[in-house]
Amino acid sequence: MTHQMQNPAGANGEACEDTLLASRDTQQVTSAQANNQDLVVGAITKNKREALRVTLKSFADLRQVDVRIFKNVHGVDVGTPQGVTIKPANIRDMIEVLERAEIAAKAEGLV
8 A cells, every 4th residue: 555645735735824833843842852961972882892983962051062982781882981072153163173184094004
């Protein structure tokens, strides 16, 4: 059986006001919930048992970027004390530093 989505637009192509309001309300709730929950942005494999995970988290009512090593222990990823938190205002600075590290690594033939 195939699933078809209904078009929320009216006969003249205008979006139904109820649909727009429901969409707006859902976005607001989702945004509010995201501010209170951890958001895993991504991870980089370090080795067979460890990964470097980047998460947007709340610490003492402040949202921070957490860069932490996670170990796989019996099939479960467990955060370690090895890591750093970065203020969101410093993300661009961190990216620039990592770009310089990439340039240096390329100059040494590592990448």
